[in-house]
Every structure is written in structure tokens, then in C-alpha cells.
Amino acid sequence: MFFYPLVHWFLRQRMNQIQSWMEYPMDAQLGIFNYLIQSSCNTEWGRRFDYVSIKSPDQFRERIPVQDYDSLKPFIQRMMSGEQNILWSSPIKWFSKSSGTTNDRSKFIPMSKESIEDCHFKGGIDLIASYCAANPETKLLSGKGIIVGGSHHQNNAGSATASGDLSAVLVQNMSFFAQWFRAPDLGIALMDDWEKKLDAIAISTMNEDITNISGVPTWTMLVIKKVMQLKGKNNLIDVWPNLELYMHGGVNFAPYKNEFASLIRGDNMHYYQTYNASEGFFAFQFEPNDEDMVLHTGNGIFYEFIPESEFGNENPKTILLHEVIPGVNYGIVVSTNGGLWRYNVGDTIRFTSVRPFKIQVTGRLKHFINAFGEEVIIDNAERALAEACSKTDAKVSDYTVAPVYLTAHHRGRHEWLIEFSKAPTDMNFFVDILDASLRRINSDYDAKRQHDLALELPVVHALPQNTFYQWLKSKNKLGGQNKVPRLSNDRKYADEILQQLFARGT
Numbered sequence: 001m002f003f004y005p006l007v008h009w010f011l012r013q014r015m016n017q018i019q020s021w022m023e024y025p026m027d028a029q030l031g032i033f034n035y036l037i038q039s040s041c042n043t044e045w046g047r048r049f050d051y052v053s054i055k056s057p058d059q060f061r062e063r064i065p066v067q068d069y070d071s072l073k074p075f076i077q078r079m080m081s082g083e084q085n086i087l088w089s090s091p092i093k094w095f096s097k098s099s100g101t102t103n104d105r106s107k108f109i110p111m112s113k114e115s116i117e118d119c120h121f122k123g124g125i126d127l128i129a130s131y132c133a134a135n136p137e138t139k140l141l142s143g144k145g146i147i148v149g150g151s152h153h154q155n156n157a158g159s160a161t162a163s164g165d166l167s168a169v170l171v172q173n174m175s176f177f178a179q180w181f182r183a184p185d186l187g188i189a190l191m192d193d194w195e196k197k198l199d200a201i202a203i204s205t206m207n208e209d210i211t212n213i214s215g216v217p218t219w220t221m222l223v224i225k226k227v228m229q230l231k232g233k234n235n236l237i238d239v240w241p242n243l244e245l246y247m248h249g250g251v252n253f254a255p256y257k258n259e260f261a262s263l264i265r266g267d268n269m270h271y272y273q274t275y276n277a278s279e280g281f282f283a284f285q286f287e288p289n290d291e292d293m294v295l296h297t298g299n300g301i302f303y304e305f306i307p308e309s310e311f312g313n314e315n316p317k318t319i320l321l322h323e324v325i326p327g328v329n330y331g332i333v334v335s336t337n338g339g340l341w342r343y344n345v346g347d348t349i350r351f352t353s354v355r356p357f358k359i360q361v362t363g364r365l366k367h368f369i370n371a372f373g374e375e376v377i378i379d380n381a382e383r384a385l386a387e388a389c390s391k392t393d394a395k396v397s398d399y400t401v402a403p404v405y406l407t408a409h410h411r412g413r414h415e416w417l418i419e420f421s422k423a424p425t426d427m428n429f430f431v432d433i434l435d436a437s438l439r440r441i442n443s444d445y446d447a448k449r450q451h452d453l454a455l456e457l458p459v460v461h462a463l464p465q466n467t468f469y470q471w472l473k474s475k476n477k478l479g480g481q482n483k484v485p486r487l488s489n490d491r492k493y494a495d496e497i498l499q500q501l502f503a504r505g506t
Helices: 004-023 025-039 044-048 057-063 069-080 113-134 166-172 194-205 217-231 254-263 378-392 427-441 443-452 467-474 492-504
Strands: 092-099 106-112 144-148 152-154 162-164 210-215 245-248 270-277 280-287 290-295 301-307 329-336 343-354 357-364 395-404 413-422 459-462
Touching (some): 004 025, 004 113, 025 057, 025 301, 025 329, 069 092, 069 106, 092 166, 106 113, 113 270, 113 280, 144 166, 144 194, 144 217, 162 166, 194 443, 217 254, 280 329, 378 395, 378 427, 395 492, 413 467, 413 492, 427 443, 427 459, 467 492
Parallel strands (some): 092 162, 210 245, 245 270, 413 459
Antiparallel strands (some): 092 106, 152 162, 329 343
């Protein structure tokens, strides 16, 4: 097409800007800080904390406590009802829906025009620009990309605001020009029935020239398998010969890597990692053979970091970017052009480099399991377990939960290893209640469980008495400070425990 040379020229220009904020990250961060403060002086939040008089990041940190979703929720609820100029100066019409907190089934993160365009879209463009620069023979832009995303809906009757999964919000706000490079059409992309949606995506794209895919591995694998089934192929490259890039994020990709390699067999396939959360596009893989991600310091986000020694404190002290040390775990705190102020994202990261600043996502500040994008936190698990016990007259002394990963041959599920002090009267009923409770509590888990598409019914193993004691003893971890890990994103602990049981013949 006639505009492809123009697109490549634009991406080359982006590389100049990328190099600028990578080489001078502190200058970029200070510029963003000043922009955020000046833009919000006349908002309700800015007036409350007298933003007019804030002249430095130190003053900012001294004056405003670290926030979480619960502390910002009253402001966000008013914004969802249509009130404006609360946390951010420009109109907020969209809210990204993500997994909930202890008190809520879902969180709704405000997304301004600036956060959509100057943060999320800019981050995605910079990823594409760096990929094309590293692969000069790429045909990425000669075809289309599939975005395996979610749906959206109006927030309240009569309200001018809407919410949806991050991907749905972004797809809905793409320019006509950007839509040209995307498949399937909006009507399919925004469907909320995942069973029908996966079929529709596969049918509508299986004869397209697809060069790239982006999405959570769980759903993406289901689309891939459906396409291969419809086309009667056992290698996705035989369906889409120009496919060369899969952009993933949200969950640990390592358990899926071999499965993707078995489904997509070709020498020209690349996998790029992103860290794109509802709160902002934080980081992306910059080099083909380095999975560590460059922290995006130039797209409307001002960063602070919580040292490990401050984890769990009600008002933790933070450090700035120039103070971080490689190899140390930090919590991430952001102030954004979407109206989040000193917001504790809840993730932990580790810097692997400071020239440039590169990171790995290492986990969460709270226990969680997020193998399929379900983001089940410890509070979710404890509440569901309590309900299942109450309704089956059971008592639990200890437990751990691990994922059984999605493969080409079976869907994923959660595997619960439970040591009961009193076993349930009906184990099948116990499992049904556990599952139903989690679905009611956690909207992301519920989405993955719909029609058994990504997650099947969990499996529960009733372990013999003292199983966890013997396991801790074998690891020299008996004692009050050593606890059984409740939720894990890998099978390390579960497999060790099951192997010990097998070795003992129990």
C-alpha cells in the first residue's frame, strides 16, 4: 500500500525519541513530573493537596500518602457517574476493568485521552518501532495483527462513561488508520460471549494475512488451536505463512513457551514481552534475544519504588528511579496522566540494568495466582474456601494451590492440595462451592471459567494428615516463621509435595 513507506518513516522517527528517553531517563521523568503537577493544579485532587505550591518530587512525596484502589475508589465512583475534573483535568470517559481488591470484585482504572494515546498507544508503537529496527527485513506491516481482547459496556444508565477490559478500551479508541492493521472487525473483537467470540475470531481471520498476534497466552492458544482445527493444519505457519511476532504480557510466559513452539513451527517467529497494565504501559522488550524489558520513562508516568524493607507498611517510604539498585525487589508506585496519584500498583519488579533501566516482573506484594490472567489473590481463596467449608461441614488445616497449565491436549485448571482436619461430607459439592464462590468474588476468574474455555473446574486433593509438616521438615523449614505458600504461579511446591506422597506410597 502507498502509506507503508510513510509508516516505516514514522517508526524510524520514533526510534530517535526512544533513544532520547533511554539515554536521559531522569530528564524525561522530571519533565513528566512537572507536566502532571501543572496539568492537575485545578482539579479537586490538586486543590486538596495544593499542587500549585509543589515544586519538586520530594515535596510531592512528603505531602501525599501512597494510595491504593480503596483510597481512590470514592473519587473513581464519582467519575464513573460522569463527574469531571476530579483526579485529572481532561474528561474521563473510559475505565479499564481489572481484577478486584479485598473489598471489590473488580477495579475500574480511569483512562483519559492522554493516558490512552500518550501512554498505552505510545508504548505499543514504541514496541513495534524497536522490533522493526531490530528486524529490518520484517514484513510485519504488510499484513494484519490479531488482538485477542475483551469487551466493554456502559457504566450506568444515562452515564456518558464506559468500562471494559484494557484491550477492549484500546481497540475501541484506535484511529481509523490503526484499525486498518487490525483483525477481526470491531463487532467480533468486542463480543462478550467468549465461546462465540473465539469461534468468530478464528473463522474471520483464518484466511487473512496475519503477521502478528497480541494477547494473554491462555486465550491466544485457544484461538490458535481453533484456527488450525478449521484449516486442518498442525502448524500455524501453514495457515499464516507470514506470521512472525507474538506480543504477550499479563502472565508468566515460560510455562507456555514450549506449547507455542509446538503450535508455531518456523524459523522467523519472535516472542516479545510487554508490561502493559490497566494503570499504564510500563515496559516492553527492546531486543530480540533479551526478555528483560526497558522501563518506559517517557510516556506520561512518574515512577517511585518501594524498597523491600518497606513492604507492608501503611505509608511506605519510596525512592526515585536514580536510586534503584539492580537485583533488588521493589514495589512499583505510579502517578499517571490518567489521574492516578502515588498509586501502589501491587506488583514487584527487579532491575537487571540501569543503563538503560531494564526490569523483570517478579510477583505481587500480596499472595496471588495469575497463571491464566485470573489474578486470584489470597483474600479470594480464603473467602471461597471458608464458604465451601461452611456448606460441607469441613475444616481445613493447611493448603496450597498451583496451576495445571493449558496445553495442546487439555485446558488449564487450578489444583488444590488440602489437608483437612475434617473432610467434607461431599467432596464434589465442596469443589462446586469453591469454584462458584471464586467466580462470584473474582470477575477475571469467572471470565476464564466461562464454558470451561480456559479454566476447567478445579481439582482438589485431600492430603493425609501431616503431609505439609513432612514437606516442611524435608526442607529444614519447621518453625513459626516458615509457612506453606498458599498460592503459586508455578508447580514447584505442588509437585514436590505430590512426589513425596508418591514416594511414601500414599
